[in-house]
Amino acid sequence: MSATREAAPTRTYADYSAPLWQRLLLTRETAVIVLTAAVIVYSMANVPNFDGPLTLKFLLQDIAPILLIALPMTLVIITGEIDLSVASIMGLSSVLLGVLHESGMSIPAAAVLALFAGLVCGALNGFLIAYVGLPSLAVTIGTLALFRGIAVGLLGTTAITDFTEKWSDLATGTIGESRIPIVMIPFAVLTIAFVVLLHFSTFGRGVYDIGLNDEAAHFTGVDVARTKMVLFILSGVVSAFAGIYFTLRFGSARGDNATGYELQVIAAVLLGGVSIFGGRGRLHGVLAGVVLIGVISSALRLESVTVNVTNIIVGLLLVASVILPSVLAWASSRLPRKAAPAAPSEPHPHQNAASAGV
Amino acid sequence: MSDTTAAAPVLELRDVSKSFGPVVALRSGSLRVDAGSIHALIGENGAGKSTLVKVVAGVHRRDSGTFDLGGESVDFSSTAESKQAGVAVIYQEPTLFPDLSVTENIFMGRQPLARGRRIDRPAMTAEAERLFSRLGVRIDPRRPAAGLSIADQQIIEIAKAISLDARLLVMDEPTAALSGVEVDRLFAVARSLRDEGRALVFISHRFDEVFALADTVTVMRDGSYIDTRRIEETSPSELVSLMVGRDVDDLFPKVPAEIGAPVLEVRGLTKAGVFHDIDLVVRAGEIVGLAGLVGAGRSEVARAVFGVDSYDSGSVSLSGRDIKAHDPRSAIRAGMAFIPEDRRKQGLVIDSSVSRNVAGVIRRSIAKAGLITASMENRAAGPWAGRLEVKTNALDMNAATMSGGNQQKVVIAKWLATDPQLLIIDEPTRGIDVGTKAEVHRLLSELAGQGLAILMISSELPEVLGMADRVLVLCEGRLTAELDRADATPEAVMHAATHHLETTA
Structure with missing residues (x-):
């Protein structure tokens, strides 16, 4: 081997094993985007009022909290963790906004404190998961109940509804004369920030490494604990922001606001092609996944189908999207292939079922 | 089956080969083990000993060559078949069911049944006690397997092999994790099995153990059979030269x-x-x-x-x-650069691409203001992969698909790139x-x-x-x-x- 630390390269490589169009088009994300577009086109043609002037506005307003939280949730799931407490953080920030505003604080000041509460919630999750080393599933099931409990405890079963009109209008308004809600502006900014963070930063490379193999990431100098801490804090802050938006949009701060949203967020993230085992997934697929679920719900609502049916359809879609990759892998493994140097499986000394009955 | 005549060897392998894709793990393996003999199998790491053992155990199927057991040609396609034929393999670190008792581990999958298809626990325990006393060891058959030393776990594997009446026992580096006393006990058990007329194959890197225990030794090198010697007719230095087979320099x-x-x-x-x-x-x-x-x-x-x-x-x-x-x-x-022992778990992000792995440590220095793109990584990784002559079609190939040697080159490239x-x-x-x-x-x-x-x-x-x-x-x-x-x-x-x-x- 002529390899030395100074010698010229003896060999060069192609950057990619497949042409550009294959890498762009033959992906899970493209499949979700195409499916979403197909559902939109079908709904436009067949669902009454789907192309009406208010549909787009309400659709985007409905899915805005999901879109927002899906951004940090994607990164969290790519590291192989999960955050189930996001909807409870939304509820808590909603209640804080209401309670603080009622006690005389201005909406912006109350919102800042609500965001800070989201940061604290996320930091608690992150500390327990990243530094104490507890499994995120257990921790965030716990904090799901904890944050929701605090929220309901602060406000009881009542609702605070007297928000300054100026701010409520901001949450329900659209950009100029268009049908795009104003909330899409902060969403667009956050989307750009998260795309850069996940796909074009060294931090994002670490996120994928942790999800694929956290031990190897640690050996390569990735700060696994700090990365997870940062992600849970981001998740907490963005969830609090979504909670503030949710409160102002409906003009109602309640302890049980946004209950169950965590499942919609996680469903959309998985539908968008993120692996629940970590290490795989891209943000454009996730955004398409959120829109897909939103469009299906919206179209079915216009068809006067009950919410239960919508849930059944979304649930089936999710299960199918999780099963499909396994089915495809199984199918391709059945096809004759060139023998690959597969790692021989370790013999298990106890697999003597066939010698049973000796 | 203990009435095997002395004429036919218990195990005879001739010119057995086995490849995994392009990697030839076993070129020409031969081994002849007689009843009532302890046969040492030695060779450097990668000499093909483990592959040979896995062929005998039915884990791998040979590509060519002959494989006779007790004079009859056999062809195992599973470990269950080899067990049925009387072959038992004891690995360096046995994997018992930790929550089951010692007895249940021994009789797993073939529990004696009493009336009404109930498992006959008293009979099972009595049989386990009989096995242990025959082996001259003291292990409580009722205790759970969790917490047993590796030495005791091996004894349980041996007890299981005897209860299956195995005529051929293969021990793959059984002493690697044992202390002196435990090695002595294992050797005593091995000798008593030999005296019962069973055949034992003993793989070890330690010459003192080979000379203390075995009566015959077979040397392998680079996937091939080299030679078989009676233990009293050879010396450690001769075995080393057979194992290495070339100038060390x-x-x-x-x-x-x-x-x-x-x-x-x-x-x-x-x-x-x-x-x-x-x-x-x-x-x-x-x-x-x-x-x-x-x-x-x-x-x-x-x-x-x-x-x-x-x-x-x-x-x-x-x-x-x-x-x-x-x-x-x-x-x-x-x-500082550190290339760990376990490439697949620690050295590489094995499901990631060549270029992401090679650029994995240096990405902070090749990034501009913390931002990095795939083409920046490819530009940085390509020359390093080239210098180490990593064999791959493209830089976005998954590292998991590569051979061990190529993976190691990727790990080395990744660390040399940091100029350590x-x-x-x-x-x-x-x-x-x-x-x-x-x-x-x-x-x-x-x-x-x-x-x-x-x-x-x-x-x-x-x-x-x-x-x-x-x-x-x-x-x-x-x-x-x-x-x-x-x-x-x-x-x-x-x-x-x-x-x-x-x-x-």
Whole structure:
């Protein structure tokens, strides 16, 4: 081997094993985007009022909290963790906004404190998961109940509804004369920030490494604990922001606001092609996944189908999207292939079922 | 089946071969084991011993050659078939069901039944007790398997093999994790099985054990059968030359390098129960070999020095700069590179691409303002992959699809890209084919020639002796010897590696 630390390269490589169009088009994300577009086109043609002037506005307003939280949730799931407490953080920030505003604080000041509460919630999750080393599933099931409990405890079963009109209008308004809600502006900014963070930063490379193999990431100098801490804090802050938006949009701060949203967020993230085992997934697929679920719900609502049916359809879609990759892998493994140097499986000394009955 | 005549050997393999894709694991394996004999199978790592054993155990199917058991040609396609035919394989670390009792483990899948298809527990326990008394060991058959020592777990595997009336027992490095007393007990059991007329195959790296236990020895090298000798007609030095089969200098092309100033200085490194008071210095241009038995704490020391594990006391410095404990980033910034033992779990993000792996450590320095794109990574990774002659079609190929040797080149490329001052390399050639092995050795030698300080951990004695300028020997977490290249003989190293055991046993 002529390899030395100074010698010229003896060999060069192609950057990619497949042409550009294959890498762009033959992906899970493209499949979700195409499916979403197909559902939109079908709904436009067949669902009454789907192309009406208010549909787009309400659709985007409905899915805005999901879109927002899906951004940090994607990164969290790519590291192989999960955050189930996001909807409870939304509820808590909603209640804080209401309670603080009622006690005389201005909406912006109350919102800042609500965001800070989201940061604290996320930091608690992150500390327990990243530094104490507890499994995120257990921790965030716990904090799901904890944050929701605090929220309901602060406000009881009542609702605070007297928000300054100026701010409520901001949450329900659209950009100029268009049908795009104003909330899409902060969403667009956050989307750009998260795309850069996940796909074009060294931090994002670490996120994928942790999800694929956290031990190897640690050996390569990735700060696994700090990365997870940062992600849970981001998740907490963005969830609090979504909670503030949710409160102002409906003009109602309640302890049980946004209950169950965590499942919609996680469903959309998985539908968008993120692996629940970590290490795989891209943000454009996730955004398409959120829109897909939103469009299906919206179209079915216009068809006067009950919410239960919508849930059944979304649930089936999710299960199918999780099963499909396994089915495809199984199918391709059945096809004759060139023998690959597969790692021989370790013999298990106890697999003597066939010698049973000796 | 114990009435096998002396004429037909229990096991006869002739010219057995086995390939995995392009990798030939076994070229031409032959082995003939008689009843009532303990047959040692020796060879370097990668010589094909384990593959041969897996063919006998039915884990792998041979590609060609003949395989006779008790004079009849057999062809196992599963471990169940080989067990039925009377072959039992005992691995280095048995995997028992920890929550089941010892008895249940022995009779797993073939529990004796009483009336009404109930499991006959009293009969099972009585049979287990009978097996243990026959083996002369004291293990409570009712206790759970969890918490048993590896030695006891092996005894349970042996008891299971006897209860199946196995006529051929293969033990794959059974003593690697055992203490002196446990080895003696295992040997006593092995001898009593031999005296019952069973055939035993014993794989070991330790010559003293081979000479103490076996009556016949077969040597393998590079996937091929080399020779079989009666134990009383051979000597350790003859076996070494058969195993290596060539000039050691040829395989380990160590060129003398100019040795410079100390790079790595470790003082009094201690972690309770793992290693104690380790002092070591590695100088620029020097290859220091860290030798010792499995479990002596070599990898643990390396991991603590690099900072992926913590330590209790002591200090690590690189070129005079103190390295923060338990912080691999501090070590990397100071110029330390660490190639761990387990490529698939620690060395590589195995499901990631070649270029992301190669650029994995340097990505902070190739990024502009923290931003990085795939093309930046490819530009940085391509030359390094080229210098190490990594065999791949494109830089976005998944590292998991590559051979062990190529994966190791990717790991080396990733760390050389950081332009380190010190390279710690744990088992540099484990699981790598012979050709790539020599490439890795030549590369290490060249790197040392350019002034890199190298700390090399290896379980292969010829590798340590062939490559190192200085050999440090670790035994039970303590340094027991420091030998210069000239003084480092296999005997001296092995003595130091076992010395502590002898004094405490």
